[in-house]
Amino acid sequence: MKDKVRNILLAGVGGQGTLLASELLAEALLLAGYDVKKSEIHGMSQRGGSVTSHVRYGSKVLSPLIHEGQADILFGFELLETYRYLPMLRLGGTVLVNTQRILPAPVAVGAADYPQGLEEKLRSACPDTDFIDGLSLAHQSGLSRTVNIVLLGALSAALDMPTALWRDVITEKVPQQFLQENLLAFQLGRDGRASSKETVFQGG
Amino acid sequence: MPETMPNVLMSGNEAIARGAYEAGVKVASAYPGTPSTEILETLVNYPAVDASWAPNEKVALEVGIGASFAGVRALVTMKHVGVNVAADPLFTLSYIGVRGGLVLACADDPEMHSSQNEQDSRNYAKFAKVPMFEPADSEEARAYTRLAFELSEQFDTPVMLRSNTRISHGKSVVRPQQPVSGLPTPGILRDPAKMVMLPANARNRHPLVEERTTALEAWACEQPFNRIEAGSGEIGVITAGIAYQYARQLMPEAHILKLGMVYPLPKQLIRDFAGRCKTVYVIEELDPFIEEQVKAMGIQVIGKERIPTCGELTPGRLEQALRGSRTEAAFTHDETLPGRPPNMCAGCSHRGVFFTLKRLGAFVTGDIGCYTLGFLPPLSAMDTCVCMGAGISNATGMIKALPPQERNQVVGVMGDSTFLHTGINSLIDMAYNGGLGTVVLLDNRVTAMTGRQENPGSGYTLAGVESPPIDLQALCRVLGVKHVEVIDPYDLAQTEQILRREMERDELSVVIARRPCMLDRRLGPQPTPALAVIDDLCGGCKVCLKIGCPALSWQQDGTPTKAHIDSQLCSGCGLCRQLCPHDAIGVHHER
Numbered sequence: 001m002k003d004k005v006r007n008i009l010l011a012g013v014g015g016q017g018t019l020l021a022s023e024l025l026a027e028a029l030l031l032a033g034y035d036v037k038k039s040e041i042h043g044m045s046q047r048g049g050s051v052t053s054h055v056r057y058g059s060k061v062l063s064p065l066i067h068e069g070q071a072d073i074l075f076g077f078e079l080l081e082t083y084r085y086l087p088m089l090r091l092g093g094t095v096l097v098n099t100q101r102i103l104p105a106p107v108a109v110g111a112a113d114y115p116q117g118l119e120e121k122l123r124s125a126c127p128d129t130d131f132i133d134g135l136s137l138a139h140q141s142g143l144s145r146t147v148n149i150v151l152l153g154a155l156s157a158a159l160d161m162p163t164a165l166w167r168d169v170i171t172e173k174v175p176q177q178f179l180q181e182n183l184l185a186f187q188l189g190r191d192g193r194a195s196s197k198e199t200v201f202q203g204g
Numbered sequence: 205m206p207e208t209m210p211n212v213l214m215s216g217n218e219a220i221a222r223g224a225y226e227a228g229v230k231v232a233s234a235y236p237g238t239p240s241t242e243i244l245e246t247l248v249n250y251p252a253v254d255a256s257w258a259p260n261e262k263v264a265l266e267v268g269i270g271a272s273f274a275g276v277r278a279l280v281t282m283k284h285v286g287v288n289v290a291a292d293p294l295f296t297l298s299y300i301g302v303r304g305g306l307v308l309a310c311a312d313d314p315e316m317h318s319s320q321n322e323q324d325s326r327n328y329a330k331f332a333k334v335p336m337f338e339p340a341d342s343e344e345a346r347a348y349t350r351l352a353f354e355l356s357e358q359f360d361t362p363v364m365l366r367s368n369t370r371i372s373h374g375k376s377v378v379r380p381q382q383p384v385s386g387l388p389t390p391g392i393l394r395d396p397a398k399m400v401m402l403p404a405n406a407r408n409r410h411p412l413v414e415e416r417t418t419a420l421e422a423w424a425c426e427q428p429f430n431r432i433e434a435g436s437g438e439i440g441v442i443t444a445g446i447a448y449q450y451a452r453q454l455m456p457e458a459h460i461l462k463l464g465m466v467y468p469l470p471k472q473l474i475r476d477f478a479g480r481c482k483t484v485y486v487i488e489e490l491d492p493f494i495e496e497q498v499k500a501m502g503i504q505v506i507g508k509e510r511i512p513t514c515g516e517l518t519p520g521r522l523e524q525a526l527r528g529s530r531t532e533a534a535f536t537h538d539e540t541l542p543g544r545p546p547n548m549c550a551g552c553s554h555r556g557v558f559f560t561l562k563r564l565g566a567f568v569t570g571d572i573g574c575y576t577l578g579f580l581p582p583l584s585a586m587d588t589c590v591c592m593g594a595g596i597s598n599a600t601g602m603i604k605a606l607p608p609q610e611r612n613q614v615v616g617v618m619g620d621s622t623f624l625h626t627g628i629n630s631l632i633d634m635a636y637n638g639g640l641g642t643v644v645l646l647d648n649r650v651t652a653m654t655g656r657q658e659n660p661g662s663g664y665t666l667a668g669v670e671s672p673p674i675d676l677q678a679l680c681r682v683l684g685v686k687h688v689e690v691i692d693p694y695d696l697a698q699t700e701q702i703l704r705r706e707m708e709r710d711e712l713s714v715v716i717a718r719r720p721c722m723l724d725r726r727l728g729p730q731p732t733p734a735l736a737v738i739d740d741l742c743g744g745c746k747v748c749l750k751i752g753c754p755a756l757s758w759q760q761d762g763t764p765t766k767a768h769i770d771s772q773l774c775s776g777c778g779l780c781r782q783l784c785p786h787d788a789i790g791v792h793h794e795r
Contacts (some may be wrong), residue, residue, distance in 0.1 A: 014546065026375055030213050037341070039374035041317045042238060042655070047577065048754050049546035062453040064341075064374040064446075067519040069533040084541055091534035103757050104544035109582055109749045110758035112542040125535050144772070 005058035007066040008155075011085040012077025013102045014049050017148030020173075021077075022053035024152055027169045029057040032161045039064035048105070050081055074126075075155055077134070077148070078102050079118045086125060094158060095126045096193070098134040098151055130154070130193060137188040143178055146185035153189025163190070214378040216371035219342040220309050221246035223349025224279045226383045227305070229253055230390075231271035233264040235625065236654035237283030238318040239372040240311035244281055245657075248666050257657055257666045260592070260625040261286035265293045268306055273399060275390035276304040277353050284312040284325045285591065289626070291328070296401050297362050298332045299409035303393065305356035305363075307349065312368040314489050315516035318653075320572065320591065322515070324490035325366050329467035333413050335420050336364040336467045337429070338445040342376040348429065348464060350381070359416055359423075366466070368489070370446045370516070421468040429464025430473055440481025442474065442494060442505070450522045451487045458485075469497050478503045485510075485526075489517040548577050550755040551775025553719030554646050556693040558585040559751050559779070560700045561615060561644075564707060569602065571595035571618035571627070574653045575646050578617075582752045586617070593618070593626030599641040600634045612707050617644045620676065621651035621659040628679070634712060635684040642706045643714045646693075647676055648721040656723055664726075680714045687713035694719060696782045722775055732776030734792040735769050741788035742766040748780040748789065756780055 008025065012018040019040060026038045040053035054066045066088060074089045076082025076097035089095065099119070106112040115121075122129045132154045134147040141150065149170070156166050167183060174182045214222065220243045224232065232255040234244045248255040258264035261282040271278035282290060287310050294308065310328075313319040329336035337352055339345040345367065352363040397405050424430055437457040444463040452460060461477045463469070478484050478498075486495040486507040495507035510525045511517070524530050548555055558578035561568055562585040570576060570586035571594060579586040588598055599616030606614070616634075618627045623645050634641055651657040658664045663673035680688045687709065691702050699717070706713040734755075748756055748767050755773035759766050769780070771792045781789040 013544065023375075026213055030211070030377065035377060036213060037374060037376045039370055041369065042373050047546035047548065047574070048544075050544040061376070062449045063519050064370055064376065064449065065518055067523070067531070069531055069535075080541065081544070083537075086535045087533040087537065089535055093534075104542050105547050105580075105752060105754065106542045106545075108754065108757035109752065110746065110760065111581075113760070115539070115541060 005056055005061055007071045008055040008073045008075055009066055009071040009085060009088050010053040010055065010075045010077065011081040012051050013081060014047055014051050016051070016077045016102075017145070018051050018053055018077055021148040021152045022055055024169050024173055025055055025155070027173065028156075028161060028166055029055070031165050031169060035059060035061045037061045037064040050084065052085060073155070073158065075151070077151060080104070080115060083115070083118050083122060086122070089126060093126065093128070095122055095129040096151070096155055096158065097122060097129065097131055098147065099131050100135050100147070132189065132192055134189070137192050138185055140188055141181045141185035143181035143185065146182055149174075149182045149185040150189035150192070153186035154193035156186070157190050157193040209380045209382075211377050211379055213375045214342045214346070215242060215373055215375050216339065216342050216345040216367050217242035217311075217373070218246045219345035219378050220281070220349045220365065220367065221250070222378065222380055223346040224307070224353075225250040225253065226346070226381055227350045227353035228277050228384045228387045229279045229353070230276035230304075231268065232256070232279040232281070233258045233267040234281040235259065235261045235264055235286060236651050236657040237261075237286050237311075238654055239313060239369045240281050240283045240286070240309065240367070241654045241657065242372070243279075243309060244666060247279065255666055257651075257659060259660055261290040262292060265290040265297070265308065268308075269293060269297055269300075272302045272304045272306040274304070275388055275393065277387065278304060278306050279309065280306070281309045281311075283319065284310055284323050285319060285321065286310065287325055287328050289592070291332075294328070294334075294362070295332045296406075298334050299401055299406055299413055300398060301360035302356050302362060304390070305353035307352045307356060307363050307365055309349065309365040309367065311372045312366060312490070314368055317369055320589065322490060324493060325364070326466050326493040327491065329364050329366075330493075333417055334362050334364055334467075335359070335465060336366055337464060338366045338466045339371055339464070340445050340448045340462070341371070342374070342378045344464065345371060346378050346380070351429070359420055361416055366445070368446060417468050421471060424465050424468065425470040425473040427465070427470075430470045431462050431464075432477060433460040433462060435459040438482035440477060440484045441487055442477070442484065442498065443487040444494065445489065447487050447489050447517050447522075450517060450519050453519060454522055454526060463494070466494065469494065471501060474498060474503070475501065478505075487511055487517075487522065545580055546577060547580070547752060547754050548574060549722045550753050550773045551722040551777040553648055553693045553717065553722070554578060555583070555751050555753065556696050556699055556779050557617070557644060557646060557717045558583040560696065560703055561585050561617070563700065564704055565613060566615040566707065567602070567613045569595050569598035569614065569616045571622050572653075573619040573622055573646075575617065575619055580752070582750050592622050593630050595622070596627050596630035596634060596641070596643050599643070600630065600637070600639045603639060603641050611640060612710075615642045615644055615703075615707060617646065619652070620645060620647040620649060620661045623676070624660050624674065628683075631680065631685070631714070632683055639712050640710055641712060642703075642709075643712075644703070645676060645714060645716045647716050647718045648724070649673070650721045650724050652721045652723070656721060676716055680716075685712055685714050687711060688716065689713065690716045690718055692719065693717040694777050694779065696779060734771040734774035734776050735778070735781055735789050736771060736792035737767050737769055738788045738790050739766055741786050743786045743788065745785065747783050747785060751779050751783065753780060
């Protein structure tokens with residue numbers, strides 16, 4: 001099943017660790033035998049701005065950018081940013097979203113409102129939407145900065161690749177002194193997604 | 205038998221560094237610039253390469269030329285606008301040629317993700333009459349860089365390699381090769397007819413440059429990097445670089461002439477290709493660079509009347525251009541979402557300076573760096589931004605032109621790295637010609653915007669070796685500036701008092717706002733306790749929000765509404781605490 005190119009779009013806020021997450025994702029896909037391309041913007045957008053990373057994989061990938069409306073998975077690190085990039089998702093695609101809200105500057109200074117009801121909007125647009133509380137799972141790992149790894153763990157549950165492969169990639173790329181916390185964060189995310197499938201429609 | 209190495213994922217920048225290492229590069233020099241910066245940051249980790257940050261791109265290229273004169277291969281890297289700064293040596297180097305191979309890698313930024321213009325560097329190749337490669341992915345970036353050094357020596361020419369944001373910052377699979385061996389030993393070699401470009405010698409060199417271009421043009425027709433991918437229809441596409449990937453994906457049936465070298469063009473190959481197709485498209489990002497040359501050959505093509513000239517080419521934009529419509533998105537928004545512009549970090553030392561300049565009604569001639577974000581609301585305290593170094597010289601020109609009552613409002617602002625890049629020349633001019641301006645140097649001891657690179661003021665080199673940090677105060681004084689003041693931008697009262705005094709003064713003064721970058725690895729501030737809003741005291745006046753700190757927000761859901769400080773983000777810099785008229789900000793005790 002490696003002949004069709006699959007598209008994962010990461011969307012988040014500069015400083016959330018989306019670049020490391022997309023890095024680990026791309027490395028894992030390479031290790032699994034796929035051709036992989038990923039594309040993102042560094043510089044200005046890292047300073048608390050809106051950040052996306054395009055990851056494409058298959059037997060042969062041409063464009064590094066996902067065509068609008070063709071993302072198979074919208075992998076969101078923040079609610080508003082996930083909703084912002086919803087038009088990138090294909091019909092029948094999957095949304096995996098962190099329930100965290102990070103206020104953009106115009107909202108923080110009271111010049112704009114953070115949109116209400118984004119969970120419901122995402123769910124009604126895309127029935128296959130999973131929510132994950134990345135921040136509280138990261139706290140459980142003992143290192144609150146591991147939100148990105150928790151989310152990667154949650155994403156990994158949707159991709160058909162062995163856990164050992166993911167653990168190898170994390171072990172190679174993450175600083176050794178925080179390795180245990182990161183491995184735990186990954187597992188919490190991977191397990192958490194399975195359980196969120198059952199609870200998501202109860203409260204959100 | 206060379207041992208085979210495993211495939212690896214690399215960014216285009218990492219792949220360019222790999223290619224340079226494989227080609228046996230010994231000297232590399234650059235000034236950081238998005239999206240080119242990581243080339244040298246990667247290359248410095250390879251063995252036996254002397255990679256360093258130069259204060260600007262012109263110096264970087266001249267260092268590279270010197271290394272080539274001595275007989276080693278040299279790499280010079282920069283962003284597209286950096287080539288403007290390096291253009292002076294580049295054009296004459298084209299006449300001189302090389303001894304050791306010399307490659308100039310430049311990274312364009314279509315869409316201006318992190319740039320002030322989106323100039324198309326391919327024009328420089330034609331203008332300076334040097335060959336240029338353009339890779340379409342990381343593996344080509346590696347292979348073309350390596351090949352560029354061989355070509356440089358084979359044809360006695362500097363070679364340019366053009367990347368862009370998508371290539372430089374995108375990752376794809378690379379097949380690393382073993383480095384070359386047996387390169388010549390360096391040593392002094394006098395060759396004045398070639399190396400001394402005074403008129404008599406240069407007149408002899410120019411015809412050689414023209415012959416070289418003709419020879420390269422013929423040679424390029426036979427090379428595998430200019431390849432035809434046969435399709436099944438009657439449509440042909442000439443394309444290069446990242447545009448190739450989009451064209452190939454959207455037009456699977458088309459015959460494609462994929463150019464690896466975009467200057468000089470392989471004219472005979474193009475003629476043969478066009479002759480076999482009923483309709484020929486030229487699909488390229490930014491300027492009609494290939495298109496105009498192909499049309500000048502008398503070949504009819506479809507190009508910029510369909511393909512956008514402005515901005516990045518994306519799969520969606522190319523689809524729109526080719527088919528007149530886009531695939532309809534399954535989901536659309538019917539509301540306007542609040543934007544998320546970038547912002548200075550919590551605790552950034554630039555914030556207090558811009559807050560104060562705004563308060564004093566300054567007209568700020570600004571410059572390029574993190575501090576360009578001082579333009580954005582709520583600080584909204586930058587009135588001009590042109591290019592590296594212009595912050596001071598723009599102030600000089602304005603003050604010359606303005607009526608006396610407005611002159612004192614003009615303040616030139618730039619960072620330490622920008623000052624050492626080209627701003628120093630502007631200050632020399634201001635001091636030399638009796639300028640009366642106020643100059644603020646935001647001295648955070650690092651080249652912050654591009655990712656905190658070392659600079660001549662930081663005390664370290666790219667390789668991490670200690671070096672004497674430039675004393676900016678002493679430097680300004682020896683240039684002839686009488687009034688040089690150092691302020692702590694975390695101290696708002698002092699910052700305002702000194703800026704007000706120096707703006708009122710009818711003489712040139714330089715104010716150095718000194719605080720290390722919040723993110724700096726070595727010099728960053730000692731951990732200070734985070735601050736918190738004391739809810740009972742908060743009067744809801746929103747004064748603290750005027751500094752635009754990302755750690756501060758307005759809690760709309762509470763009653764009554766209050767300001768709130770995110771203790772995870774707060775650096776404890778204390779700016780908001782100094783502004784609060786109700787003493788409602790104190791130390792957060794839970795951290």
